[in-house]
Amino acid sequence: TGFVENEVVQAKDKNADWRPRIVVYGENGETKVYNLPVGVRVVVQHNSDIDAGTVIAKRERATTKTKDITGGLPRVVELFEARRPKDPAVIAEVDGSVDFGEDLRGKRRIIINADAGEPVEYLIAKNKHINVQKGDRVRAGEALTDGSVNPHDILRIEGVNQLAAYLVNEVQEIYRLQGVRINDKHIEVIVRQMLKRVVIVDAGDTDFLVSDSVEKYKVIRENQKVQARGGKPATYEPLLLGITKASLSTESFISAASFQETTKVLTEAAVCGKVDYLRGLKENVIMGRLIPAGSGVAEYANRRITVEGQQEEDKPEIKISQTSLESLAGLL
Template sequence: SRSVEQAEIRSQRSGIVRYKELHSVTNVAGFEVVMNRNAEITVVDDQDVNRERFSVPYGAEVRVADGARVEPGTVIADWDAFAIPIVAEAPGRIKYGDVIEGDTMQERVDQVTGKVSRVIIHATTAKHSSPRISLKDGRGRTIKLRDVEHEARYPLPVGSIISVDEGAEVTAGTVVAKIPRETTKTKDITGGLPRVAELFEVRKPKEQAIVTEIDGRISFGKELKGKRRVVVTPETGEQREYLVPKAKHVTVHEGDYVKAGDALMDGSILPNDILRIKGEEELAQFLVDEIQEVYRLQGVKINDKHIETIVRQMLKRVRITDPGDTKFMLDQLTEKWMFYDENRRVMDEGMQPASAEPQLLGVTKASLSTDSFISAASFQETTKV
């Protein structure tokens, strides 16, 4: 069975609505459309104490005003569960760029409704490699937004469906294109179980997401060889640049604040990235959550401890980064208890201990590389053991 994605936020308590880090534009219907990815809405009581907090996704329509009083069950915001919208931030006239039928765009007819939809496809020639929609003013110039540097230009990733005609006049908050969400494909059991195997075996996912290694604000640099340059600028320290292929959907927007380990584009996050950036505890939590999500959607109840036991075995080894005065060698893989025992022995003798970084091994590799020959044998030759 397919999962029905959550597509609205309802208040559970009565209270006053407060917007937090929420940037929006007002659409034709008079609702606020969220334009950033880390927006939050809280419900506070009369003493201004937080009672509820909700994360609101980009493109959601907010149904209640900031400061309005809500009762239990009130719909605060809703959004399309099956598609990520690309929303116009200002009024203007639609102009296509590099949207060429048969090259970067294909017209598809829905067999049921007879509607024609324009879908972005992989470019067949390098000449038109970056399909986009821009908003023009009366003189045909691209509209400038918020600050002079940022223009109303929206790249269209492969698979996105254009919702507006060229030359059409649109208002702020109009959805100009939609990107079908991957979740609808992968969350049933047939699509979900390979994801579980992928996580347990620590395989590289097919659609791997690029993640930021630092906290900071998002800006976009000059494009480079068919890739978009995403720049993360921290409050102090050096900025980092990441190159995202143009065909992929960048999930962050200019001015968004991101935290280390957040994905910058659509796709599955590599567990090793989380281990490197956020550490062991965050990785263990991530693996448990991702695996449980697949089973929960099928109504299968598994206690977290079973998955945590497997994750512990996957994380029981460390790689030596500096051997110090121990018997270890550089880059040697060793079990944690041996590492701690050896360090204790060396420090008791007043010598330099070793340092190491945690390693994530797939369940098969973890079992085969263990000191227990029974564990190694039973994993692959179960019947003989």
């Protein structure tokens, strides 16, 4: 057809400091430089005139042939198991502006000049597509390259709330493409269980050890006791666990044994002499007991609700007015 395209290929000498790029000269004398990764095809010719918004290079993307829910389920498993991607995206750790330094050992060097603090450097393979250009502003947590984002990096850089929002949005996106509607609360319950444990950084005056993996509510409760005595509380960092590991690390060995590795869990519980206090839902269902939720909570077991003027004798009761009952009925 006579149509010619230039493609960027990997240099034979990987240590050569070659940087394929396109330089666009504006009418007002302004110049803009676009770095090109390996595998990109340049669709414009040298010295050709272009307008703002013109495509100057294209990159082929691999697509899946099947577009059903089964194609997205491996991604759901990857998210809920908190697996680290094989080729994760590099994400910015600080807010700042992007700059490029000299290549090192065949890799590109990206420098982020932080708004506060020292510059941060990243070494990126030349065959990876870089999403940012020189002078761009980035914020902490923004992907600098293509690829799946490592959820552990999001937790470390942006915190628990941003990680929870990321996991919910990623899972919803997979189901939404198939027209499946799921309320966020179902995914949020799973994410909450994945984030229920923390790692002790400084034990302070508590009985914990550094690097211990402990449920968050235990640390908070212990810190309150220590602070009441005037001691130093423990400091901790959030920990992300996959659903399999989170289920097996629960306090109840009956609940853990009902999920996976039953023999191993029961053997370990017997050797350690563990006691299950049946505080959760699953273990109470397994034992055939009333679950500790709603009317099953011990505090409400012997209480009665009576209307004023119709009190029962010799029974614990909660006095409630007729107006309050009507308001409650309206809510239900």
